Amino acid sequence: MKLSAFGEKFSGSTGIVELMDDLGTALNENPDMIFMGGGNPGRIPEAEAIFKKRLEAVLQDPQQLHSLMGIYQSPQGDKLFLNQIASLLRKEFGWDVSDRNIAISNGSQPAFFILYNMLAGSMPDGTHRSIHLPLAPEYIGYTDIGLSEQFFTATRPEIELLDERMFKYHVDFSKLQITQQTAAMCVSRPTNPTGNVLTDNEVEHLDEIAQAADIPLIIDGAYGLPFPGILFNEAKPHWNQNTVLVLSLSKLGLPGVRTGIVVAREEIIQAFSNANTVVSLACGNFGPTIARELFRTGEILSLSRNLIKPFYQERATQAVKWFRESFGDVPYRIHKPEGAIFLWLWFDGLPISSQELYERLKRRGVLVVPGHNFFPGMDTGWRHQQECIRVSYAQDGDTVRKGIALIAEEVARAYKQ
Numbered sequence: 001m002k003l004s005a006f007g008e009k010f011s012g013s014t015g016i017v018e019l020m021d022d023l024g025t026a027l028n029e030n031p032d033m034i035f036m037g038g039g040n041p042g043r044i045p046e047a048e049a050i051f052k053k054r055l056e057a058v059l060q061d062p063q064q065l066h067s068l069m070g071i072y073q074s075p076q077g078d079k080l081f082l083n084q085i086a087s088l089l090r091k092e093f094g095w096d097v098s099d100r101n102i103a104i105s106n107g108s109q110p111a112f113f114i115l116y117n118m119l120a121g122s123m124p125d126g127t128h129r130s131i132h133l134p135l136a137p138e139y140i141g142y143t144d145i146g147l148s149e150q151f152f153t154a155t156r157p158e159i160e161l162l163d164e165r166m167f168k169y170h171v172d173f174s175k176l177q178i179t180q181q182t183a184a185m186c187v188s189r190p191t192n193p194t195g196n197v198l199t200d201n202e203v204e205h206l207d208e209i210a211q212a213a214d215i216p217l218i219i220d221g222a223y224g225l226p227f228p229g230i231l232f233n234e235a236k237p238h239w240n241q242n243t244v245l246v247l248s249l250s251k252l253g254l255p256g257v258r259t260g261i262v263v264a265r266e267e268i269i270q271a272f273s274n275a276n277t278v279v280s281l282a283c284g285n286f287g288p289t290i291a292r293e294l295f296r297t298g299e300i301l302s303l304s305r306n307l308i309k310p311f312y313q314e315r316a317t318q319a320v321k322w323f324r325e326s327f328g329d330v331p332y333r334i335h336k337p338e339g340a341i342f343l344w345l346w347f348d349g350l351p352i353s354s355q356e357l358y359e360r361l362k363r364r365g366v367l368v369v370p371g372h373n374f375f376p377g378m379d380t381g382w383r384h385q386q387e388c389i390r391v392s393y394a395q396d397g398d399t400v401r402k403g404i405a406l407i408a409e410e411v412a413r414a415y416k417q
């Protein structure tokens with residue numbers, strides 16, 4: 001088979017594909033493997049019951065059932081649903097948005113594929129532009145998304161050491177460089193993998209820089225506000241005409257419905273919807289059908305505040321406690337868990353690479369994600385990249401606890417060797 005450049009790039013073994021294959025194979029080979037590696041949300045029975053009830057109501061109503069299965073939606077998404085989202089954002093945050101500022105996608109991942117490639121890569125004048133990540137480590141799912149090479153640049157963060165073996169990354173504005181070749185900046189807030197939440201000041205500062213450079217600031221709110229709202233400290237949501245906010249229903253507990261939501265100025269939404277028509281023709285109706293009523297009644301917010309956030313906050317607190325109890329004199333640090341569904345662990349001076357630690361943990365029956373995968377756009381010369389792992393705490397408590405004990409044992413062994 002002769003492949004195009006696109007074919008070679010996207011059908012080949014990229015880092016993320018290899019890692020996902022490896023995680024899948026490991027799980028198949030050992031069904032008892034403790035899975036702390038993926039981004040699957042936890043199971044929250046009360047939330048599942050709400051979605052089930054919604055689905056049952058749809059199944060009872062021939063009209064709703066027909067809209068679920070029997071029609072192509074407009075490429076931008078169902079107008080009623082767009083209006084409900086817009087009205088929620090206006091009411092909740094006072095943002096000046098209408099249905100023309102919102103587009104639906106089949107998951108937020110494909111929305112990033114379109115948005116990033118729409119803005120960066122080869123430009124009509126022959127130049128090349130890239131997406132800048134002002135605070136690496138960043139989401140692994142961006143890494144291979146660009147149609148061209150050199151697709152990302154990234155700024156190394158400042159590290160603030162905190163009490164009780166915690167630390168926090170901050171944007172290092174003294175090193176942040178926006179050039180003529182920068183197409184946009186993007187941050188996930190809360191950040192996957194670290195659980196960091198950029199401070200309001202950092203976001204405002206990034207916004208000023210983006211506006212001055214006339215480039216969009218993209219905020220990946222997969223874990224953020226207003227839903228699923230997995231934030232453990234106070235942080236202001238941010239949007240204006242220069243911001244592209246990308247939301248998702250996945251971390252509410254609906255990753256299978258594949259619904260993403262893009263909020264941006266009209267010009268961007270129009271361009272995005274056109275591109276999405278080429279790629280997807282129309283968006284799936286399942287997510288909007290289940291969520292519509294939750295948006296109309298505002299239940300999406302109470303669900304996020306009362307069920308989703310407390311679930312992860314409690315899990316994060318427990319996981320930190322268990323790590324502290326298990327690590328003994330290991331020189332570990334935990335990124336302050338401020339949101340999302342992961343702990344990011346840093347082992348200063350770890351004598352082995354994060355990949356080797358991942359392999360050893362896999363042999364012990366626990367899957368994590370080695371940290372070096374989370375530095376898209378950054379050269380590999382920073383030792384810190386090899387000293388971290390991402391651990392999900394979304395599984396049930398007993399499983400997480402067992403996994404933590406194994407991680408602590410293996411890390412201690414690595415330091416002693």
Ligand SMILES: Cc1ncc(COP(=O)(O)O)c(C=O)c1O
Pocket residue numbers: 039106107108109110139141188191192220222223247248249250255258259260
């Ligand atoms: C930060 C972040 N952004 C985007 C996504 C993509 O999510 P989805 O395509 O399910 O909306 C994920 C998934 O884990 C994520 O962690």
